[in-house]
Amino acid sequence: MPEILIQRKKQVFRKGKDDFSIKCGKDSTAGSVSQRSCVFCGSRVVLYPIVDALHLVHGPIGCAAYTWDLRGSLSSGRQLHRMSFSTDLQEKDVVFGGEKKLYQSLVELIDKYKPKSAFVYATCIVGIIGDDVDAVCKRVSKEKGVPVLPVHSEGFKGTKKDGYKAACEALFKLVGTSEIKDTGKFSINILGDFNIAGETWMIRDYYSRMGVEVVSTITGDGRTDDICRAHGASLNIVQCSGSMMYLAKMMKEEYGIPFMRVSYFGIEDTSDALLKVAEFFKNTEIVARTKQLIKEETEIYLSEIYKYKNELEGKKATIYVGGAFKAFSLIKALDMIGMSVAVVGSQTGNQDDYARLKEMCDEGTIILDDSNPVELAHFSLEKNVDIFIGGVKERPMAYKLGIGFCDHNHHRKEVLTGYRGTLNFVREVYSSVMSPVWRFTNRK
Amino acid sequence: MLLRHTPKEIKERKALTVNPAKTCQPIGAMYAALGIHGCMPHSHGSQGCCAYHRSALTRHYKEPVMAATSSFTEGSSVFGGQANLIQAINNIFTIYSPDIIAVHTTCLSETIGDDVNQICQKARDDGKVPEGKHVIHCNTPSYVGSHITGYSNMLKGIIKYFSKSTGVKKDQINIISGWVEPSDMREIKRICRQMGVKIVLFPDTSDILDAPQTGVHAFYPKGGTTIPELISTGDSKFSLALGEFATDAAAKDLDSRCKVKFKTIDLPIGLSATDRFIVALSNSADVDVPASVTEERGRLVDIITDMQQYFYNKRVALFGDPDQLIPLTELLVDLDMRPVYIVSGTSGKVFERRIREILAESVPDAKVRNGHNADLFLLHQWIKNEPVDLVIGNTYGKYIARDEDIPFLRMGFPILDRVGHSYFPTVGYSGAMRILEKILNLLMDRQDRDSSEESFELVM
Structure with missing residues (x-):
């Protein structure tokens, strides 16, 4: 059977072979078994x-x-x-x-x-x-x-x-419905982290160690009162930009609060994020504390992470996520342990996202917009990937294909952001890729 | 903590449902359709419905669940979903090549008034349905009934489309299965083999939602009732419908269409209900009950005898779907336990009447509620006012169990936090033995946990 619907030809891109801009942001094709929701x-x-x-x-x-x-x-x-x-x-x-x-x-x-x-x-x-x-x-x-x-x-x-x-x-x-009292100059709102497995708490802790005040967390462990006075913060830090950019933009327009897009997935991106925030405030003490934090955390976790590199080096992954921004970080995090990405897609990526993906990926990588089980299965098998990183509907399919799986969505049970989260992520990838169960299935 | 948000004082609520003991029709239609071999369920509505149903079924079965959607947009909601459905039918046959597409509706497509029957006919007329392939449908407005209603409606849709009477009766019995696990459907087939009765079981999700890990992913696993089997249901000599809420309407339809007499009985959960199932099977197929079946029954009665002191007088709260709750309540009474609170989100007067009959002698003052405002919030309030020794129900019962520190037996749909339900049956005599084992383990673990060092016992 044909693995790509005619209507979807421009949403399936093979780097090195194809030369068109991915047609994204369009309504799903009826009957294609989109993994999207409403x-x-x-x-x-x-x-x-x-x-x-x-x-x-x-x-x-x-x-x-x-x-x-x-x-x-x-x-x-x-x-x-x-x-x-x-x-x-x-x-x-x-x-x-x-x-x-x-x-x-x-x-x-x-x-x-x-x-x-x-x-x-x-x-x-x-x-x-x-x-x-x-x-x-x-x-x-x-x-x-x-x-x-x-x-x-x-x-x-x-x-x-x-x-x-x-x-x-x-x-x-x-936002803006209560008075701003006692909000300092070095203050931020954390946007777009949802405290799954306690991730917001960890990020909040980083900022407090840096000496940056967190006014509100929107929406992980979120409180109405904090959101009401969120306009008092000096800066909005936006993770999961797909969901929270609208709010950041509205707050910029109405209250003149600048925003910054960051990602806390992977050591590299986490360090970049924290340093960018510190530098924004142009305060030498904050910058110094941040550099210290990055040094300490990296020292603790990097050597642990590298322990897994030997065995994971050269392994390949499929990534299928909701918003494409997360995919960038995942590609970098996998690269750190010597893994490459062979298939990558998102439900709702935009032109810029896909342009960046094309840049980041190796020749031959398949890039997918609003994909479906038949494509995901087909390309994962064609590329002989070792792990599938996705959400709830993809997990059993990956397993049935004899491919390891890591949930980077709502069902994650451990912190996957920040330094500790990167180690957790690598461990999860390792445990699934190297699981002895694959000895009992026919594929491997 | 979580359900410290449930106050003890019970106030009659006018409008609100809190922590529901039901969900909406379409997921039932999707589950029933998955029990047909080579079938792609299709949700005619917004794509969120389909995504939610697939996710819920995936979480419960830990299996890939395939289903398509018409992906309604604002435009289709204004102008109707015909174009979407016809395009979907075409795309599904092109790329996923199922034998059957089973379309169900949603609140959205029902409210805007899409005529799905006519749209499916148009797809056939326009040549969008390849030779030998089928599109069937049923209506499942989410604002009527519950997931059980949706399951029942899809069964009717299957019969309406496939069942044919040739005028020559076949020596086979239809078994129309209520909403049970693949493991239960497998067990029903085993019992019928043991009894020497040739059956057509539909739907049949065994070997679909409990597919083995082989390293090869089949979009359409080998299980499911086949098209020839479905067609032949019209020639069967009798139908046994298991579970009135989910299957009675389908059995009636089949009788009126193809003159297949039927009997609707309870799901064979527990001793008495399994007895009735075996007798009905024996009578309708005119076979004797083999010794192996009687022996299974004997082993079940043996456990009940041995462990009677542990069951006696224990207060139980249970919630879930009517077809499960009725025989389960009966089993608890057979065990000399006291089912004191029973809740189902699915409405229907017959539920309370049946439960009251079963409890008439042993627990006449039991609290029973189904339909409007019958939810886990109410059940929790009852428990707060007078506690129980055991809670039985789907995964959502874990909040109550934790909050009130009560042993909790997971049964029903969905189970999101444990495995086993799709592999080990709860129907039949062996299934009842498994229920007993689970109840006993819970009660005895609790006794061990709570006993003082002096009274901590080795032999129980």
Whole structure:
């Protein structure tokens, strides 16, 4: 059978052979078995880690059920975000509208939990039946004195990326709503880290060792009050740029806060990120402390990491991620241990991302936009890769192909960012690539 | 911690569902369709639905789950999804070459009023469906019923499309399986072989969602009910439908279309329900019950006899799907346990009636709730007011179990944090033995954990 659909020819690029610009950012081809998700999914994953907020899903039960505590975003305080709240729309609501139910649900919830803020997610059907979610939110907000923010995340309105945007728009309504008190000059917001397995905590700790004040973490272990005063920070540090660039840009426009795109994956990128932030503040003490931190951390972890290099040298990987930015860091991290990338793709990369990927990759590398199981399986086998780095839907497929796997998505169970995270990542790659189980399958 | 967010005081809620004990229709349709050989499930709606269902099934089975989507956009939501579905059908046959595409709808495509039957017909008329290939469909609006309803609707869709009556009866029995694990479907086939009964089991997810690791990835693993088998269901001499909520409607449809008489019985979970299954099988196929089956039953009764003191009077809370909960409640009563709280998010009056009948003598004051507002939040509140010795349900029960420090048996869908369910059955006499083993281990581990040094016992 043909492995590439005609409509997708310009989304599959072989470096060294092909010469066209990848046609990205387009709607998925129906029936191609895209691994992408919807607008709601994007909004939900981004806002979910705000732990003292209510997250009410307005729609039929499924959207709430599938996103119940879906991601290991840890909280150091309340755990409200891990509950599943739904208006559970029924047929009669679809006919007569769900506004009343939404109002009642919000009131019941706010009375019960006294949250700091509430997010109301509009799902597909709400967009179709035309509930005025904004009006209900406004009314409850006024009555209860709690910010109630509509999130326009109707699934059909695009991809996850559009959901990120809707989430940022909701967040932006919080920013600037409380007074800036005692915020120092050397202060930042951490954007785009979601505290999976405690990653935000680790990054926060780096900054505190550097002497940089963290005003808010958006959204890992996120707090409404912090977000409300986030406009007091001097700089926004944006990781996972796919999801949080919108917010950073809006904050720049409205409050004049500059932003910086960074990545905390891999030793090289983490060091670059921290140093860039330190240099931004033009303070010799901060720079000195940062250099010291980089030196200490690198010393601790680098030799440990290199222990795995011998055996991993020359091994090959497939990378398939949501946003392409993460792929750059992964390529560098793998390169450090002598591994190359043979297949790389993303669900939502843009022109710049793919241009950079083309630059970074070796001849013969396959670059994919919005790929599907048949392509991912085909090219991974063609390139005889040793590990697949992806998300939940790809894991069992990789295993069935006799290929090792590392989850670099919601299901990671250990910190994968920063120095310690790089060691964890290399260990995960090592344990799967070198697993004795492959002796019992036919492929290897 | 987590469910310290559940207050003890119970207030009647008007609108809200908290921590649901159900999910929406389409995933049921997808699971049922995966039990057909060479079938690609297709979700006619936004691509998030399909992504969520695939992820949920993948997490539960640890297997690749293939399904396609119409990838609705704003445009398709305004102008209808016909173009998307026809393009999808064409693309799926071109690149994934399944034998069957099984289309189900979503809240979105239902609300905008897409006529999926007509669109599928148009695809056939336009030559988008290759010779010998099939497109079937069912309607699964997410705002009606639950995942069980979706499963039931897909079974009806399968029968409507495939089952044919030639007028000549075949010496075979249809077994219409409720929503159980691949391991259970495998066990049902084993029992029927043991009984010497020729059956067509559908759907059948064994050898699809429990596929062996061979180093070769098959997009369509070898399992699943085949097309000739499905067609032949119209000529079978009888149908046994296992689980009223998931299969009764399909059995009725098959009877009215092809005149195949049927009987709807409980899923064979536990001693009494398996007894009824064996008797029904024996009667409908006119075979005797072989000694090997009676002996299996005897071994089950033997464990119950040996361990009766550990089961006696233990209070149990259970939640999940009606077809599982009804026979499971009966099993607990057979074990002399006390099922005191029973919750299902799936509505249907027959559920409470059946449970009340089973509990009439032993636990007349049990709390039973299904449908509207029957969720894990309510169950947790009941438990807070009067605790239990054991919780049985899907993975989401772990919050309650941890918060209240109660032994927890995972049964149902989804199980996201343990393995075994797809490999070891809970149906039949051996399946019941496995349930017993698990219950006993939980209770006895707890006793060991909680006993003082003086009363810590070697022999139990």
